[in-house]
Amino acid sequence: MKHATPFHKILIANRGEIALRVICSAHALGYRTVAVYSTADQEAAHVHAAHQAVCIGEPLPAQSYLNIAAIIEAARLTGADAVHPGYGFLAENEDFAQACRDAGLVFIGPSPEAIRAMGDKAGAKRLMIAAGVPCIAGYQGEDQSTEHLAAQAAQIGYPVMIKATAGGGGRGMRLVRQAAEFADLLRSAQSEALNAFGDATVILERAIEAPRHIEIQILADRHGHAIHLGERDCSVQRRHQKVIEEAPSPAVDAALRARMGATAVAAVQAIAYEGAGTLEFLLDREGHFYFMEMNTRLQVEHPVTEAITGLDLVEWQLRVAAGEPLPLKQADITWAGHAIEVRLCAEDVPAGFMPQSGSLLQWRPPAGVRVEHALSDGAIIPPYYDSMIAKIIAHGPNRSAALRQLQSALHDLVALGVTTNQSFLRRSVAHTVFAQGEATTAFIAAHEAELLSETPSTQALAVAAWLLHQSSAVQPSGEAARLAHALPVGLSLKVGDAAVRATLTQTRPQAFTVQVGDQTHALVSVAQTDRSARAIVDRVMHHVSWVRDGHTLCLHFDGHPLQVSDLTRAVGTKPGQDGGDGKVRASMNGRVVAVLVAVGERVQAQQALVTLEAMKMEHVHAAPVAGTVTAVHVATGDQVPASRVVVEIQAEEAPAQRKQDE
Numbered sequence: 001m002k003h004a005t006p007f008h009k010i011l012i013a014n015r016g017e018i019a020l021r022v023i024c025s026a027h028a029l030g031y032r033t034v035a036v037y038s039t040a041d042q043e044a045a046h047v048h049a050a051h052q053a054v055c056i057g058e059p060l061p062a063q064s065y066l067n068i069a070a071i072i073e074a075a076r077l078t079g080a081d082a083v084h085p086g087y088g089f090l091a092e093n094e095d096f097a098q099a100c101r102d103a104g105l106v107f108i109g110p111s112p113e114a115i116r117a118m119g120d121k122a123g124a125k126r127l128m129i130a131a132g133v134p135c136i137a138g139y140q141g142e143d144q145s146t147e148h149l150a151a152q153a154a155q156i157g158y159p160v161m162i163k164a165t166a167g168g169g170g171r172g173m174r175l176v177r178q179a180a181e182f183a184d185l186l187r188s189a190q191s192e193a194l195n196a197f198g199d200a201t202v203i204l205e206r207a208i209e210a211p212r213h214i215e216i217q218i219l220a221d222r223h224g225h226a227i228h229l230g231e232r233d234c235s236v237q238r239r240h241q242k243v244i245e246e247a248p249s250p251a252v253d254a255a256l257r258a259r260m261g262a263t264a265v266a267a268v269q270a271i272a273y274e275g276a277g278t279l280e281f282l283l284d285r286e287g288h289f290y291f292m293e294m295n296t297r298l299q300v301e302h303p304v305t306e307a308i309t310g311l312d313l314v315e316w317q318l319r320v321a322a323g324e325p326l327p328l329k330q331a332d333i334t335w336a337g338h339a340i341e342v343r344l345c346a347e348d349v350p351a352g353f354m355p356q357s358g359s360l361l362q363w364r365p366p367a368g369v370r371v372e373h374a375l376s377d378g379a380i381i382p383p384y385y386d387s388m389i390a391k392i393i394a395h396g397p398n399r400s401a402a403l404r405q406l407q408s409a410l411h412d413l414v415a416l417g418v419t420t421n422q423s424f425l426r427r428s429v430a431h432t433v434f435a436q437g438e439a440t441t442a443f444i445a446a447h448e449a450e451l452l453s454e455t456p457s458t459q460a461l462a463v464a465a466w467l468l469h470q471s472s473a474v475q476p477s478g479e480a481a482r483l484a485h486a487l488p489v490g491l492s493l494k495v496g497d498a499a500v501r502a503t504l505t506q507t508r509p510q511a512f513t514v515q516v517g518d519q520t521h522a523l524v525s526v527a528q529t530d531r532s533a534r535a536i537v538d539r540v541m542h543h544v545s546w547v548r549d550g551h552t553l554c555l556h557f558d559g560h561p562l563q564v565s566d567l568t569r570a571v572g573t574k575p576g577q578d579g580g581d582g583k584v585r586a587s588m589n590g591r592v593v594a595v596l597v598a599v600g601e602r603v604q605a606q607q608a609l610v611t612l613e614a615m616k617m618e619h620v621h622a623a624p625v626a627g628t629v630t631a632v633h634v635a636t637g638d639q640v641p642a643s644r645v646v647v648e649i650q651a652e653e654a655p656a657q658r659k660q661d662e
Contacts, residue, residue, distance in 0.1 A: 003222050004323035007082035007106045008032060011075045012050070013096075014086025015065060016374040017390065019046035022084045025314035034078045036071055038064035040382045045374035052078045059384045060591070060639070065089045068096050072103050082106035082321065084314075088386065091297040092119050108321040110275045110296045117271050118294040121165040122203045128291045131270045133263055136282065136290045138205035140165075150182050152204055159207035162186055164193030164200075170240030171196045171618075175207055191611070192618045195593045208290070210442035212251050212283040213237065215295075216264035217305045219313070220273045221320045227330045228261035229305050229313075234280075236428060238353055238444050243421075244428060245301035246340040247308050250399065250437030251283060260289055265330075267294070276302075276317050300343070300391065303370060307339035307395035338399040340406050342425045344373075344390040344415065346381045349424045350454045350496065355614045357383035357589050357642075361417030361547045361554060362531060366409035369394045381418050383589030383614050389420070399437065403429060411559035414545045423560050427451050456495060459537050460557040462514035462521040463544060464564040465491050465502035467533065467555065470525075471548050472566075494565040582630075582649040584621055585642075590614035592638045597647065601629045609647045610634065625651040 009032040012019045023033050023046065035050035040059035047053045054074035057064035064070070066089055075083060083100050085091040085108070094115040100107040109115070118124045122140035129135050138161075139152040153160045153176065162185060164172025172193030174185040190200040213234045220226035233249030234242045248257070264279040276298045281289040302313050311328075319327065346356040360379045365371040373390035381389060392409050396402035410426045428451055433439055444451060469489055493500040503515040510525040526534040526541065533544045545556040555562045590612035597609050605626045612619050631648040634640055 005106050006322055009034060009051075009078065009080045010082045010084050010108070010318075011036065011071070011078065011080035011105075012046070012084050012086060013065070013071050013090055014084075014088060015041055015044065015046055015385065017372045018086040018088060020049055020374050021372055022086060022314055023049050025312055026084070026318065028312075029315060029318060031318070034074065034080045036065070036074050038384075040380070040384065043380075045376065045379075054078060059382060061089065061384060068093075068099050071096075072099055072105070075103065075105055080105070082108055084108040084317070085297065087298045087300060087302075092295065094119060106321055108275070108317055110273055110277065114271055114273050115296045118273075118277075118296050119166065121163055121293050122201070123165075124294055125203065125291070127271065128267060131267055133267050133291045134289060136205045136208065136292070138203060140203040144201055146183055146186060149186060149202070149204060150179070153182055154179060156204060156206050159209070161205045161207045162189045162202050163205060164189060164197060164202055166193065166197035166199040166201070170237070172202065173240045188618075191594060195613055195618070208282050208284055210285075210440040210446075211235075212249065213242075213280065213292075213441055214249055214252060214260065214283045214289065215278045215280040215299070216260055217299070217302065217313075218264050218268050218273075218277050218279065219316055219320065219326060220268050220275065220277070221326045222274050222323060223325045224269075225326045225329075226265045226269050226273070227326060227328070227333060228264050229309055229311070229333060230335055231257055231260060232299075232301055232304055234301060235440050236434065236443050237441055242301065242343065243425070243444070244340065244342050244434070244439075245304055246338065246399075246402075247304040248335060248338065256287065256289075263289075267291075275320055276313055300388070301341050303372065303391065303393045304339035304341050304395075307370070307393060308335045308337055309333060310336065337395055337397045338402045339393060339395040340399075340402050340429070341391055341393040342406065342410070342429065343388045344392060344413070344425070345387040345421045346389050346418050347387050347421050348419045349421050349452055351587070352619075353421070354619065355383070355387040355588055355590075356419045357381045357614075358418045360389075360415065361549060362414055362545060362556075363416075364412075364414035364545065365390070366392065366412040369405055369409045371409075375415075389418075390415075403435060414556045414561075416545065416547050416554035416556060416561060417549065419563065420561065423454060424451060426559065427453075454496070456560065456562050457558070458516040458519040459521055460555065460560065460562050461493065461495070461500055461502060461516045461564065462519075462523060463535060463537060463542070463557050464553050464555050464562060465493065465504050465514050465516065466512060466523055466525070466535070467528075467544075467546055467548075468493075468553050468564065468566045469504050470528065471530070471553075490568070492567045494567050495562070499567075500564075582625055582627060582651050583645045584609055584624065584647040584649070586612060586640045586644045586646055587619060587621065588612070588614045588642050590619070590640060592634045592636055592640060592646075593618060595632060595634060595636055597629050597632065599629055599632055603627065603629060603649065612640070621646065623647075623649055625649060627651040 011034040012022045033050040035047050035053040036056045037047045038059045056070040090096040094112040097107045097112040159177045162174045172189050174189040194200040217229040232247045234245045236244035278295045280292040283289045348354040363375045370393040394402045394406035488503050488505045491502045505513050512523045514521050524536040552565045593613045594611040603623045606622045608620045610621045627649040630650045634646045
């Protein structure tokens with residue numbers, strides 16, 4: 001076969017559900033596979049799924065999954081003759097693709113030259129303009145001084161979008177609405193881009209308010225053939241990171257699909273592209289589309305395209321990398337039904353989508369839909385990587401059917417022990433705007449109050465109180481138990497930052513009344529184990545999943561996860577946990593990327609002190625009070641655990657207090 005590059009054993013340079021996805025298709029085609037893993041991932045699912053595995057370093061990405069030399073050495077050790085980069089980490093790194101080429105390995109992806117051409121947003125935009133692809137007005141020059149960029153922003157006209165030229169995933173992006181905030185947001189974007197990609201270079205673009213985010217999936221072989229597989233709508237985003245994706249887009253008709261697809265194919269043919277890739281566009285209200293960037297890899301959301309085309313895109317990647325021509329022509333591509341994907345992330349939504357880590361105590365994926373994950377009971381969610389832990393994909397004959405399946409799946413999904421965005425996803429896909437297919441990139445911000453609310457039902461709290469009481473290590477026995485059953489039991493509960501009082505009274509064997517606030521619920525125990533229960537609550541039987549972790553109960557009730565702590569016997573809480581004592585604590589496990597103050601410096605309340613990075617996102621920790629910095633306990637580059645004190649502040653005396661002292 002002309003231009004053939006056959007291979008037999010594939011090393012997957014990624015982790016988690018991404019590595020598992022590639023391993024699945026590789027095994028189906030008869031390939032041997034090699035996994036790589038950090039020391040934090042030794043027992044991870046992808047390590048067990050591959051035929052061989054090699055440890056490549058410590059947990060931090062730069063010391064493991066971004067360590068090109070270690071990955072190339074792992075291929076040498078195992079005799080792998082091809083490398084699939086997955087769709088994260090080094091997938092769009094031209095140096096990695098070049099290193100594979102230099103080592104005689106088949107890189108299952110585009111050439112280093114194509115990655116370089118399209119990986120830099122500024123260069124890619126210049127190429128697309130030359131190729132006649134519609135682009136957003138902006139600045140992509142070499143002068144990166146604050147003054148010059150500010151002048152360019154003023155010339156473009158506000159609002160302006162700052163975008164890192166390297167990488168993706170929403171990092172290094174900031175929306176600037178007025179000139180007064182440009183310098184601060186530029187610094188923030190450059191800092192995040194430098195830490196994420198090693199490159200602080202940015203471009204500027206005129207911001208299109210509330211557009212659709214539409215991307216076109218393309219595939220191209222080394223024989224000059226290229227096709228598109230239609231579009232995906234990725235408009236529902238938070239912090240420029242995708243949350244929900246679907247195919248086809250509710251806003252794209254056949255004529256627009258043909259125009260966007262032809263534009264995408266022409267663009268990749270202009271650079272002699274090979275492999276899978278995605279061109280991302282913004283679609284305005286008038287139906288005009290503009291090139292944003294190209295991802296020179298498979299996308300996280302590729303399953304929705306697979307669902308409506310019936311194709312295995314990883315299989316196509318492997319065949320193209322081996323030198324085979326594309327299996328189908330454009331006229332052969334058909335689309336059937338509708339598919340919607342949601343990203344389940346380990347994050348605390350009310351706390352600003354704060355990444356979470358820890359042990360997943362109970363995991364039960366829903367039936368009847370496609371779920372991509374690498375999870376099991378007891379799986380550790382480390383703080384070093386992306387917060388996405390699973391994807392749920394529903395496919396139906398039409399959008400309504402797919403949406404109905406997805407809503408049911410999100411109701412049934414059980415993920416306990418680590419806080420996730422499950423309830424947020426349920427509210428999002430059930431929202432009228434999304435259900436009607438009208439969501440744009442402004443969807444979450446426009447409906448924040450409805451989507452971010454996490455108030456648990458008093459029924460759920462009643463069940464939690466019952467299970468906490470039943471599973472308590474302190475239970476009366478004998479005559480004391482008989483007498484105690486008739487007496488009300490008071491419980492002090494904590495849900496998030498809220499204190500809740502509950503009173504449980506046994507009315508007959510296995511029957512209780514539970515008062516939560518001013519609501520009283522009747523509860524009858526039907527069956528109970530240490531992981532599940534059935535209970536009749538207010539005459540309706542519910543199937544409940546639960547697990548207890550010390551004083552905390554993790555509960556899945558009526559489709560919603562809930563964590564409730566029992567403080568009934570607690571002697572007190574840690575002083576100053578809220579920062580009122582002037583001690584600023586790390587809100588999560590993370591790496592210090594910036595220390596913005598020094599000992600002796602006077603600060604204002606809410607002034608930025610330290611920036612931590614966790615799960616590829618930056619989080620600024622601000623001063624809880626005005627005062628003087630008395631201690632800084634961290635330095636740039638430090639890895640810190642959650643709740644560690646990073647800065648101490650001696651609070652200023654309030655004027656009234658000073659007057660009283662005088």
